[in-house]
Amino acid sequence: MINTFRKMAAExxxxxxxxxxxxxxxxxxxxxxxxxxxxxxxxxxxxxNCARCHNMRSPSDLNSEQWITSVYHMRVKAGLTGxxxxxxxxxxxxxxxxxxxxxxxxxxxxxxxxxRSAKDIYTASxxxxxxxxxxxxxxxxxxxxxxxxxLMKPDNVLLANIVSGMQTPGNVMAMPPKGGNxxxxxxxxxxxxxxxxxxxxxxxxx
Amino acid sequence: xxxxxxxxxxxxxxxxxxxxxxxxxxxxxxxxVDRIDLLESELKQLRQDVDNNASxxxxxxxxxxxxxxxxxxxxxxxxxxxxxxxxGYIDQESSDGSFGVGSFSPIFHFQYRDLVMLESExxxxxxxxxxxETNLEYLTIDWFINDYMALIAGKFxxxxxxxxxxxxxxxxxxxxxxxxxxxxxGAAPVSExxxxxxxxxxxxxxxxxxxxxxxxxxxxxxxxxxxEYELDGVEAEGKGTDADGEKxxxxxxxxxxxxxxxxxxxxxxxxxxxxxxxDGDSSLLSGEAARDYDVLGADLSWSIQAFNFRGExxxxxxxDDIGSGAAASEGATWTTWYAQSSWRPGQSSWELVARYTxxxxxxxxQDQQQWAVGLNYIVAxxxxxxxxxxxxxxxxxxDAELDRLLLQLxxxx
Numbered sequence: 001m002i003n004t005f006r007k008m009a010a011e012x013x014x015x016x017x018x019x020x021x022x023x024x025x026x027x028x029x030x031x032x033x034x035x036x037x038x039x040x041x042x043x044x045x046x047x048x049n050c051a052r053c054h055n056m057r058s059p060s061d062l063n064s065e066q067w068i069t070s071v072y073h074m075r076v077k078a079g080l081t082g083x084x085x086x087x088x089x090x091x092x093x094x095x096x097x098x099x100x101x102x103x104x105x106x107x108x109x110x111x112x113x114x115x116r117s118a119k120d121i122y123t124a125s126x127x128x129x130x131x132x133x134x135x136x137x138x139x140x141x142x143x144x145x146x147x148x149x150x151l152m153k154p155d156n157v158l159l160a161n162i163v164s165g166m167q168t169p170g171n172v173m174a175m176p177p178k179g180g181n182x183x184x185x186x187x188x189x190x191x192x193x194x195x196x197x198x199x200x201x202x203x204x205x206x
Numbered sequence: 207x208x209x210x211x212x213x214x215x216x217x218x219x220x221x222x223x224x225x226x227x228x229x230x231x232x233x234x235x236x237x238x239v240d241r242i243d244l245l246e247s248e249l250k251q252l253r254q255d256v257d258n259n260a261s262x263x264x265x266x267x268x269x270x271x272x273x274x275x276x277x278x279x280x281x282x283x284x285x286x287x288x289x290x291x292x293x294g295y296i297d298q299e300s301s302d303g304s305f306g307v308g309s310f311s312p313i314f315h316f317q318y319r320d321l322v323m324l325e326s327e328x329x330x331x332x333x334x335x336x337x338x339e340t341n342l343e344y345l346t347i348d349w350f351i352n353d354y355m356a357l358i359a360g361k362f363x364x365x366x367x368x369x370x371x372x373x374x375x376x377x378x379x380x381x382x383x384x385x386x387x388x389x390x391x392g393a394a395p396v397s398e399x400x401x402x403x404x405x406x407x408x409x410x411x412x413x414x415x416x417x418x419x420x421x422x423x424x425x426x427x428x429x430x431x432x433x434e435y436e437l438d439g440v441e442a443e444g445k446g447t448d449a450d451g452e453k454x455x456x457x458x459x460x461x462x463x464x465x466x467x468x469x470x471x472x473x474x475x476x477x478x479x480x481x482x483x484x485d486g487d488s489s490l491l492s493g494e495a496a497r498d499y500d501v502l503g504a505d506l507s508w509s510i511q512a513f514n515f516r517g518e519x520x521x522x523x524x525x526d527d528i529g530s531g532a533a534a535s536e537g538a539t540w541t542t543w544y545a546q547s548s549w550r551p552g553q554s555s556w557e558l559v560a561r562y563t564x565x566x567x568x569x570x571x572q573d574q575q576q577w578a579v580g581l582n583y584i585v586a587x588x589x590x591x592x593x594x595x596x597x598x599x600x601x602x603x604x605d606a607e608l609d610r611l612l613l614q615l616x617x618x619x
Contacts, residue, residue, distance in 0.1 A: 048465040048466070049465075051509070052466075052468060052507065052509070053368075053372045053373060053378060053507075054375075054377065054378040054587075054588075054618075055584065055587035055588070055590075056587060057587050057588065058587065061587070061588070065284065066286060068284055068317065069284050069286035069315045069317050069323070070286070070288065072317060072320065072323055072348075072350070073288070073315060073323070073325065075350075075356070076323075076325075076348055076356055076358065076404055077371070077372060078415075079404065079405065079406040079414075079415020079416070079417075079460060080406055080415075081353050081354055081405070081406045081407065081408075082320070082350065082352065082353030082354070083353055084406070085320075086320075136553075139550065139553070139554075139584075139587075140553075140587075142553070143553070170555075172555075172584065172586055172587045173587075
């Protein structure tokens with residue numbers, strides 16, 4: 001009696017599952033990979049979630065096509081919503097762009113500089129790795145608040161490294177060109193460097 | 207002046223020059239016609255050259271196109287390979303140390319748009335005798351139904367707890383060995399054949415994730431020991447048939463109250479049947495009826511600055527025999543838990559790990575308490591060199607008591 005009941009319960013649950021599937025609203029099906037994505041939100045989600053189980057993988061570990069499959073694989077493993085998956089993917093794909101790809105964009109469409117403050121740019125494109133105070137959020141990301149650290153370099157050196165990206169040999173994480181945001185101009189990034197100096201209080205001695 | 211106007215300018219200049227020479231030499235009509243022909247052809251050539259000489263704007267367009275190609279997928283179908291492998295050295299107390307190959311586990315992915323993905327992992331191992339064993343670790347078709355739900359059908363890693371589904375690959379596990387009870391034949395189920403719904407959603411700004419499954423469930427083993435039949439093990443390794451026709455249902459629910467902290471609760475319930483007798487009379491099996499089978503689990507993971515803490519508890523309970531088989535009339539319970547903490551200063555490639563496990567099975571000879579300490583060198587995020595020592599405590603005279611030194615190189619690709 002109990003057995004038949006259990007069996008029926010199992011079968012009913014399978015049927016329920018199947019019917020939920022059938023109801024799955026078609027508008028949610030097969031959304032394009034790039035509809036309504038927000039790479040900045042993706043960056044924040046990436047830094048919060050992608051080191052929960054294993055060491056954080058650098059965006060430079062895979063190419064942008066390989067990231068599609070790995071991020072969908074992780075959608076299932078890590079329990080991400082579809083939107084979170086697309087946002088994280090956008091962040092990673094932007095961050096795998098080469099310096100040349102990142103450079104081309106700026107010439108075509110000088111962005112509305114006045115609209116974005118250096119702080120906003122830092123929060124959207126840099127803080128996922130560098131942390132909200134520049135202290136570094138992830139293994140391999142340098143502590144920019146250190147008075148013996150990276151910000152002791154002159155502005156022009158920092159700017160060149162931010163624009164073209166860098167990875168010191170042996171580092172587990174890469175600095176993506178322009179932090180993965182190809183829209184940023186040199187002028188904006190210059191302002192971000194100034195902002196970083198005021199945030200951390202680190203300036204090279206004259 | 208725009209570069210495009212250059213041909214017109216040139217035409218004027220050439221025309222000017224030629225008209226000047228016209229006055230000087232007064233050429234014949236035929237000569238003039240020839241010159242005009244020549245000019246025309248030169249002009250044509252010039253136009254072509256200008257066209258071929260891409261302007262800045264057209265370069266822009268081309269680069270953007272290249273950019274687009276690099277970013278979006280070239281086709282709707284993607285084929286991808288990942289996986290991991292590890293090699294090592296184990297030196298157990300009172301025996302000689304030996305090199306070994308842990309496993310080579312290639313993972314194949316086939317993805318069609320953001321709609322469906324086939325995931326498959328093979329586990330290829332070399333056993334003590336040198337024979338190669340191949341197992342299908344998992345094979346599922348994942349259907350991304352909507353933003354909050356994916357249907358996973360096939361053979362999958364058990365969603366009970368964290369270790370089996372998320373932490374066992376060698377480049378992820380911070381120690382070279384699995385905590386006792388979380389390996390094969392332990393307290394924690396390994397894999398399952400069935401269907402699973404997985405997904406995520408937010409409640410009141412808190413991220414949550416879930417996995418619900420229905421599967422064939424495990425099979426039970428009994429052994430004739432000390433003059434009586436006893437339950438010897440639960441084979442929860444994705445059985446391809448359901449011996450008793452009774453399904454097992456279960457799942458896990460996880461919450462992430464703040465970034466870096468995850469709490470999970472797992473349950474499974476159903477029926478399982480004894481299908482094998484070791485060293486005994488297998489005709490007893492015909493009288494065996496399906497027994498109650500219940501699993502309970504809880505897990506925690508917390509990362510704060512350079513520290514990571516994890517803990518997990520799993521209990522598997524098999525009920526008494528209610529049929530007439532009496533191959534082992536008593537039920538049995540397996541429990542295990544571990545707590546692990548690791549420390550890796552941000553800029554450092556070194557990581558220190560310590561883990562305590564207490565595994566309690568119905569057989570005293572299998573019970574084990576273990577302290578494991580390890581030091582890892584993180585060469586790259588997916589390439590790790592580990593050295594660890596296990597202080598094992600178990601029934602005296604049993605294998606469970608022997609300490610071990612382990613060295614491992616693990617690479618995830």
